Amino acid sequence: MPVAEELTFRLFGPLQVCGADGRCAVLGSRTQQAVLAVLLLRPGQCVPVERIIGQLWPGAPPPGAAADVHAHVTALRDALEAAGPLLVARESGYLMEVAPERVDVCRFAAGAAAGRAALTGERPAEAARAVDAALAEWQGVPLADFSGEPFAGPTVAHLENLRAQAVQDRAEARLLLGDAGWCVTELDTLVRETPYRERLWELYAAALYRAGRRDDALAAIARVRDLLFEELGLEDGPGLRALERAIRDDDPAAIPGGAPPAG
Structure with a gap:
């Protein structure tokens, strides 16, 4: 196991503790790994034992839960021992002595x-x-x-x-940088994935306008207006209404977006 400064702790996907060479530590039980995850979510901060217990066993901790946490911490120390004293005990709990950027x-x-x-x-x-x-x-x-x-x-x-x-x-x-074409493609996907984020639709309509698709921009605004009202019972906000007026008036100064990048 490399020293602590060379380690990367991964919580996206499976939990991993890996060195610069790609080799990963062999961790123990699922509960032991859960203790490590709870500590890694607050690197460099002391996490009280009571909080660890509450995170792992909310509402009904088992008898001797504090002793169980201590046992899992001890096992984690053994697994990470070669990297140095990463897991530190404090009076009220434990902390992972690693920088957040790791x-x-x-x-x-x-x-x-x-x-x-x-x-x-x-x-x-x-x-x-x-x-x-x-x-x-x-x-x-x-x-x-x-x-x-x-x-x-x-x-x-x-x-x-x-x-x-x-x-x-x-x-x-990217829209402000003038990359309207990229934004149209990206935002077309995003408004389908998260259709109730009104600001996304504003950016989508602005990108369509900046890409020379004025009618499509107005159609997008009409679409989100109907969606918000029919499915959520909400009126469209002032930002969307102001954008629609600017598009109808062909007023680029009032529409988000910049000049296309050179070349």
Whole structure:
């Protein structure tokens, strides 16, 4: 097992602890791996024993649950021993002494946040790069080994929401950079996969307009308006109405998007 600084901890797809050479540690039982996953979701932070118990056995922990957690931690220490003292005991709990950037879900979340900040700061090229790097971390279903475990559900839902926002941010950044053709293709898929995200439809209609498809842009707006009303009982928002007016008036200054990239 390589030293800690060379390890990568993967929570997308099966749980893995791997070195730079691709070799992965042999971990123990499913519960032992679940303890490791709970700790890796908060790298460098002490996770109280009570929280670990609540994550693994919500509502009805077995007798001696604290002792069970200690036994699993001891087994994990043995499995990771060659990499150094990664798993540290504290008075109230345990922590994984690893930097967040060594954990794939943390790299994803940090990259998505950086992309959103860059987009908000009107730096679309930086935003696109950050989000591309973040989405590249998404190599499989989050916490795939623990899909039936209660602790995994809220984390997976949170990560999926982050991903949906990141995908939207990337499309907006690419549209601002003038890549309307790419955005039309990408957003055509996204509005089918997540049809109730009104902002996605706004970007889709704007991309269609920027790609010279004005009538298709208006048709997309009509489609989402009907969808929202018929299936959710909601009126379309002011952003969508303003975009429709701008498209009908052929007012590019009021429509998201930039000039096509050179060449």
